[in-house]
Amino acid sequence: MAGSGNYKFNPTITVPEGYFDDITEYTGSNYYYDKYNTLLTEEYIRTMNVNDSIKAELYYLSKAVEYTKKEAAIAQKFYIYNGITEPSFRSGQSVTNCGEIWSAREAILNGSKFSELDFHSIFSNSGTTLDMCENCKHTFELFKISEGFKEIKVRK
Numbered sequence: 159m160a161g162s163g164n165y166k167f168n169p170t171i172t173v174p175e176g177y178f179d180d181i182t183e184y185t186g187s188n189y190y191y192d193k194y195n196t197l198l199t200e201e202y203i204r205t206m207n208v209n210d211s212i213k214a215e216l217y218y219l220s221k222a223v224e225y226t227k228k229e230a231a232i233a234q235k236f237y238i239y240n241g242i243t244e245p246s247f248r249s250g251q252s253v254t255n256c257g258e259i260w261s262a263r264e265a266i267l268n269g270s271k272f273s274e275l276d277f278h279s280i281f282s283n284s285g286t287t288l289d290m291c292e293n294c295k296h297t298f299e300l301f302k303i304s305e306g307f308k309e310i311k312v313r314k
Contacts, residue, residue, distance in 0.1 A: 165188075165190060165191050165240075165255065168190070168194070170257075170260065170264075171194060171197075171260050171263070171264075172263075172264060172267060173194075173197065177193065188240060188242060191242065191252070194254065194260075195254055197263070198216075198219065198220050198254065198259075198263070199220065200217060200220055203217060203220060212267060212269070215266040215271055215272045216263065216266055216267075218272035218273070218305075219259070219262050219263060219266060219272055221301070222272070222296075222297045222302075223253055223254060223297060225297070225300075225301045225304065226245075226253050226293055226297045227244065227245040227246070227253055228245070229296050229300070230245035230246050230247050230293075231245035235247050235248075236249070237249060237250070237251060237253075239252075246293060247293050247296065248291055248293055251293070253293045253297065256291060256293055256294055256297075257279070258277045258279065258290075259294075259297065261277065262277075262298070273302060276298070277290065277294065277298060
């Protein structure tokens with residue numbers, strides 16, 4: 159499980175040792191946002207020292223994030239903040255800021271298959287469940303349908 163938030167250091171997101179060694183001082187820039195998003199790129203995934211089957215699953219996650227951004231751009235929906243303009247169905251949050259994205263990455267790194275992932279978000283302090291946001295619906299449900307994965311029931 160990983161928590162949401164990729165705009166600042168997030169200890170729930172697994173990174174290689176030394177990954178943040180190039181920062182000398184955090185100035186409130188988009189440093190962490192850029193570094194975390196790099197972990198989801200096909201270019202970075204190719205360089206990872208993990209089994210090819212894990213890389214293949216990470217590619218699906220990467221493609222799903224890109225699919226969501228493409229669909230948001232078609233719908234003319236964008237996230238704009240601190241110099242970042244990115245297609246997103248949530249005006250106040252980028253696609254990759256959802257904890258589900260990072261939880262999916264963690265699960266895949268631990269051997270799970272992208273096509274078998276299913277998420278239910280819960281506020282940890284109250285136990286209240288949340289509906290899946292529009293970004294996550296696209297990333298984890300509509301992308302799977304578009305790619306011909308097993309039948310998925312899209313949540314309302």
